[in-house]
Amino acid sequence: MKNIVIIATGGTIAGSGKIGKATNYQAGKIDIKEIIDSIPMINEIANLTAIQLFNIDSNEMNEQYWLCLTKKINDLANQDNIDGFVVTHGTDTLDETAYFLNLTVCTYKPVVLTGAMRPASATSADGPMNLYQAVCLASSDEALGHGVMALFSSTIYSGRDIQKVSNFRIDAFDQNHFGCLGYMYDDKVQMFSRTFKKHTILSMFSESLPAELPSVGIVYYYAGANVQLLTMMAKIHQGIVIIGSGSGNYSKLWLEEIQRLSNEGIIFVRASRVNQGIVYESSIFDPLNICIPSNTLSGQKARVLLMLALSKTTNINEIKKIFDEY
Numbered sequence: 001m002k003n004i005v006i007i008a009t010g011g012t013i014a015g016s017g018k019i020g021k022a023t024n025y026q027a028g029k030i031d032i033k034e035i036i037d038s039i040p041m042i043n044e045i046a047n048l049t050a051i052q053l054f055n056i057d058s059n060e061m062n063e064q065y066w067l068c069l070t071k072k073i074n075d076l077a078n079q080d081n082i083d084g085f086v087v088t089h090g091t092d093t094l095d096e097t098a099y100f101l102n103l104t105v106c107t108y109k110p111v112v113l114t115g116a117m118r119p120a121s122a123t124s125a126d127g128p129m130n131l132y133q134a135v136c137l138a139s140s141d142e143a144l145g146h147g148v149m150a151l152f153s154s155t156i157y158s159g160r161d162i163q164k165v166s167n168f169r170i171d172a173f174d175q176n177h178f179g180c181l182g183y184m185y186d187d188k189v190q191m192f193s194r195t196f197k198k199h200t201i202l203s204m205f206s207e208s209l210p211a212e213l214p215s216v217g218i219v220y221y222y223a224g225a226n227v228q229l230l231t232m233m234a235k236i237h238q239g240i241v242i243i244g245s246g247s248g249n250y251s252k253l254w255l256e257e258i259q260r261l262s263n264e265g266i267i268f269v270r271a272s273r274v275n276q277g278i279v280y281e282s283s284i285f286d287p288l289n290i291c292i293p294s295n296t297l298s299g300q301k302a303r304v305l306l307m308l309a310l311s312k313t314t315n316i317n318e319i320k321k322i323f324d325e326y
């Protein structure tokens with residue numbers, strides 16, 4: 001049997017509320033050992049070690065927690081007797097953590113995130129099945145080389161592309177146009193596709209971790225959005241991701257302010273509030289070529305990549321190349 005480490009960080013999978021109810025509960029309450037004990041047969045899949053690294057609602061997740069989580073996985077991955085990892089996590093910011101780990105974890109061993117939409121105390125909680133299948137996936141040879149993945153509702157997603165698309169259904173995740181990496185059939189893994197973007201051992205960010213990450217903020221554009229939103233954000237951030245309309249667009253007033261702030265050294269990324277498609281370079285919305293297009297990354301994932309990129313370089317052309325490759 002393979003040796004799998006489950007690293008628990010909290011979330012609804014460890015949530016507790018009124019017995020039987022699926023709403024109005026507290027995330028990050030139940031110990032991972034209690035959850036494992038509630039899952040029949042899980043110990044027949046792999047030898048499990050459980051580490052309760054944090055027990056938080058994932059809305060409390062931040063850059064320091066991310067760095068700590070990556071460090072923990074990288075330290076353990078060096079041990080020959082560990083074959084893979086499962087990370088339990090709240091669903092609200094799981095997409096961001098999955099992408100951060102995908103870029104910073106330095107191992108070919110499987111790393112699978114999972115969680116739940118219903119707390120452990122609900123009728124028909126979804127967490128136990130998700131955790132069971134995440135352990136099956138992390139134990140499988142088919143999971144090797146896919147980078148960090150996530151497992152929800154018997155579906156395998158890539159850490160780069162996973163997005164939360166429902167704040168209500170238990171089938172709450174998707175990869176938009178990119179489908180999924182594979183399916184689970186009970187404990188069996190069926191992989192269908194593979195990401196072409198760089199990750200884990202091929203990622204330049206997994207070579208060494210910064211002690212802290214540069215500060216990057218996100219500004220959302222909407223019809224009539226006040227240009228001072230950018231001015232104020234620039235006071236406390238080194239980089240700004242704009243979630244623009246359409247293909248990363250905004251008004252002429254915003255364009256002027258972006259050009260002014262960029263002269264002062266602020267680095268901008270153009271993402272989109274439309275969650276399907278791609279943001280390319282634009283001679284209309286970025287005539288001076290000073291904004292980095294987010295490619296297919298959501299605003300929050302573009303922020304993760306910009307923080308890591310700024311920890312290596314402030315050269316816009318180099319950062320553009322990073323956004324194409326990752």
Ligand code: SIN
Pocket residue numbers: 010011012013027028056057058059089090091092093115116117
């Ligand atoms: C959280 O993200 O920690 C709470 C919500 C969830 O896990 O579904």
